[in-house]
Amino acid sequence: MKIEDVLSQFRGRVSWPTMRAILKKIDLQTSQGWDQTIAKLKEYQKSNRDEALIAVDNLKRIYLNYLLAGEKAVKLFTVEESKLNRLMVFLQKHSVKENVFQETYPFPLSEEKLKNLNSSPKLLEVREIDGDLGLVFCTKRFFTERSTINSKDYSIEVEKALDDFDEIVGIRRYTRQFFDIVFLRKESNMAEIRIDIGGGMLEEDRRRSFLEIGKSFNKLAHDYIGVADFLKTPLNFFPLIETLYNSDEGKVGEIAFTTDEGSTKFERMRRGAKDLRLETYHKAGRAELEKFDQKINLYKIAILWKFSISDDIETEPELFLPGNSFFLNQEYPVLEEAIIKKCSELEDYNFVFNKIKHYLDGCG
Template identity: 50%
Template structure:
């Protein structure tokens, strides 16, 4: 048994014409764009993207999609708004909900890599058939698990390499007995609850970013719809290995991305930075040996200013933090403001290690590139402030 079909599941998509011309927006193209937004982008972020594009929003995701598909508007403005949404979706693949590792690399090596990749001819794979949209599931099943380079995006700030891959998931789903056939209802008549395991696969868009004015190479792993720490580790390993293989072929350099930046000092630096963002979550050890975690509801006050937390801090000499989430309000336009998040997912065992190290951060809730770069700049600033 499967979940109730979503609005777009009920629509038939003609996958033989996935990429329409830039000059027109067909209903088929709109279906495809909304389908990919629905499967890839969290609803709050999708709402922001629709607001930016001045497109209608209904009560919830499915109602919104119904409304957009039902609006038979004509004219250039409607087409322009969907062209803008398509561009936002493309940009989102680079910045939306990513686990991130940073590597300090010599300027000359980065410049050599950029020059080489600007001339690189990407090998054709099945992913190019639909990129920047995801492959339909029947095609995705035919791919292997190794990341494939599908796109090289060159801007004034950086050069980004997009690697596509797939991964399998299982989901535990509660089955509504009322939706069963009469025969099945009789068979499960004595059961109070019925659950099934649904298996599915999804396409991921992982990115390696070569900065032109920073001595940094970034690896961004797609974590849309939630990815476990173990799955993130596998994705980092595979994407870095593929990039290192390309670097070896281009420059003859072994293990280009080897030792990443340690983010652990960011936890204390950001927590102690009064007036910087809003702390929404922390986890820490006390001198007495207990482990504590605190989390504020969305929209609540900064955890550092919460009365219970302040009273506890005053009662002890100090606390040793190992996890932190910090949020910033970001004004996209005069009428649109978002809240973006940097999460440092440390675990308590870090504190007992000889070298306290956190190799990844998670950047969430970004809908445009400017939001992501804002968080990256904050990270760089507070890492440089480490004494």
């Protein structure tokens, strides 16, 4: 396999800043963006064949781990210790049934093979990681993508017909192979469903995917150890929104909130900018509200951390809690989903997971 073949698999899933950190970690040179870097590494492979073979193996190993950790929508469950232990013992001895997805795993099937499959999830692998277990499921899904259409890309007649529209949005549906994970954590008696959202996924598609994987895993647990509804009620992430905002953690890059006077606000900082909580406009607005004994009512937040993957290389993993304003009208708002993005491997994913667990324990 060539370097550009492996990089093409990363490209649809990994942001360029994260990919640049991955390449630097294994001592591969980068350039300005994907195209120039791939071109440079193709030349490197031609003149350094033996070293390039090692680089390809390293990239394949990282890609395999990335499937467990990169760009995931997450639900978290507590599990009864005895049931968790029984299932983990069984799975450690279990041989996964052969299926077509294994032909190319960890890479996806060709579009031709994929379109002829049904959409039921298939278990590909049970992988042990430091005493925990990761179950990798592959699924063919119809993927919905909304994108802005530029009328100037079409004929003059179409452009004139659409002239009165400020924005035109198209919805496209296509099939793609997704790598979803159920992760069983022995020490904390927890389980996660991690839905693959590489390249983006709409809320309704994420909701459907969680139901799909949860149902498949619960059937597996029932068939193997006779336990119904192994994953039942997800933990509530909503209390984390205000807790993280009021903490000294990381860098807040995005928030949404209402005010006591009834307005709805959304604030976002540019990539690389400072913490939104320290931004002059935001601080002044909060201070003005506090003069009148008012406050902001948060329902959405994105927070990022600096994470060292080596002595001089950092990633910036992000936790996004995608609440909705109507949650604030509920007596007990419940947010069952968190989104963890921009991780390079399992190390920075687990860093974010441990932050979540720490603050959920504090909210309990």
